[in-house]
Amino acid sequence: MSGRRDPEGRRRSIVDAACRLIAEVGVGGLTHRLVAARAGVPLGATTYYFKTLDDLGEAALEYAAQASAEELDAWEQALRAGTDVPKTLASLTVDYLADRPRALVETELYIAAAHRPELRPLAHVWFDGLVEILSAHASPDAARAATIFIDGALLFALTHDQPLDAAALATSLAALLNPPG
Amino acid sequence: MSGRRDPEGRRRSIVDAACRLIAEVGVGGLTHRLVAARAGVPLGATTYYFKTLDDLGEAALEYAAQASAEELDAWEQALRAGTDVPKTLASLTVDYLADRPRALVETELYIAAAHRPELRPLAHVWFDGLVEILSAHASPDAARAATIFIDGALLFALTHDQPLDAAALATSLAALLNPPG
DNA sequence: CAAGATTATGTACATTTGTACATGTACATC
DNA sequence: GATGTACATGTACAAATGTACATAATCTTG
Numbered sequence: 001m002s003g004r005r006d007p008e009g010r011r012r013s014i015v016d017a018a019c020r021l022i023a024e025v026g027v028g029g030l031t032h033r034l035v036a037a038r039a040g041v042p043l044g045a046t047t048y049y050f051k052t053l054d055d056l057g058e059a060a061l062e063y064a065a066q067a068s069a070e071e072l073d074a075w076e077q078a079l080r081a082g083t084d085v086p087k088t089l090a091s092l093t094v095d096y097l098a099d100r101p102r103a104l105v106e107t108e109l110y111i112a113a114a115h116r117p118e119l120r121p122l123a124h125v126w127f128d129g130l131v132e133i134l135s136a137h138a139s140p141d142a143a144r145a146a147t148i149f150i151d152g153a154l155l156f157a158l159t160h161d162q163p164l165d166a167a168a169l170a171t172s173l174a175a176l177l178n179p180p181g
Numbered sequence: 182m183s184g185r186r187d188p189e190g191r192r193r194s195i196v197d198a199a200c201r202l203i204a205e206v207g208v209g210g211l212t213h214r215l216v217a218a219r220a221g222v223p224l225g226a227t228t229y230y231f232k233t234l235d236d237l238g239e240a241a242l243e244y245a246a247q248a249s250a251e252e253l254d255a256w257e258q259a260l261r262a263g264t265d266v267p268k269t270l271a272s273l274t275v276d277y278l279a280d281r282p283r284a285l286v287e288t289e290l291y292i293a294a295a296h297r298p299e300l301r302p303l304a305h306v307w308f309d310g311l312v313e314i315l316s317a318h319a320s321p322d323a324a325r326a327a328t329i330f331i332d333g334a335l336l337f338a339l340t341h342d343q344p345l346d347a348a349a350l351a352t353s354l355a356a357l358l359n360p361p362g
Numbered sequence: 363c364a365a366g367a368t369t370a371t372g373t374a375c376a377t378t379t380g381t382a383c384a385t386g387t388a389c390a391t392c
Numbered sequence: 393g394a395t396g397t398a399c400a401t402g403t404a405c406a407a408a409t410g411t412a413c414a415t416a417a418t419c420t421t422g
Binding site for chain 3: 393394398399400401402403407409410415417418419420
Binding site: 229 | 402
């Protein structure tokens, strides 16, 4: 098995290593050698699979966006199954923010998209996806507001040891999802 | 005047150039030569005033944090003077988010603080300052929630051409500042 | 099994980088 | 005005970097 070739798996392991590295050094901190070392492949491998370093970083962000999309499926099901939408959403958010590397990569994706418009679709995967899911339980405006709040909680989590507790999140999300009418 | 020395002014112009550059290339994209060129000083100047490149980046973020603190004073006065807190806050936020370079630097500061805990106090200047100001008009929890929302709006603004309109902001901020019950 | 295509990897090289430092210049203090 | 101190800057250099590429190993196809 060890001598067997697996180009797709190899490429994936490189992208995966790059994605994990982004959480540590940022997109701008990536280097061919760093990624190659983390992935356990020689330098030539990363330059063979990616014509340029930017392509590699882009692929890593795309990989992260795809992971976001998959997570969204779980959120949709949980929200559909649960009775209290704000409370369920708060619980999902707590778990989401507990994964610090993931939170870091998501933020890096936002910043990268801010600098390079062609990356915006990747950043919108999470945002638009969550807005759409929440739109089944609230008005579009309220769904968008709740998503924005969760992104704010993302920044909060990154800069505080103590993350937001589920109760506070639920209160805020309830207020946003059910505006006084 | 041109031949006159002004070490403090010189240092400030270097830091200012670095700060503006952060909005373009990120903290990690700073180089001595880049900053020197932007500030219009020779390479030796940046290495003379800052022992290391990290020090230079740190000084630039500190500079940005200080600008945040100054802006907060204006916010406090506007909120004290206005009659409708959410509406006034929404208006301030719209102006704040319209300054894209500033928004980029603020986000870079958040990420930098996420990676290097010693920078957290700088990131907290804006966050804690705004929470404190808002605490004069709402409960501490509500003030924190509103601040988190505004930070979320920061990320939204960075990744969308069309920023959030004041009306939508006011609605969400009102819901957060005046929780039902 | 032959031969062509794909995958793999070590090495080389021009650039860019951070930083050190020698040298020079303006300033203050006496 | 002498002289020590802070400011200023050009240059040098080792280290790191992106990328190209020659060569080899493996797979596929006939």
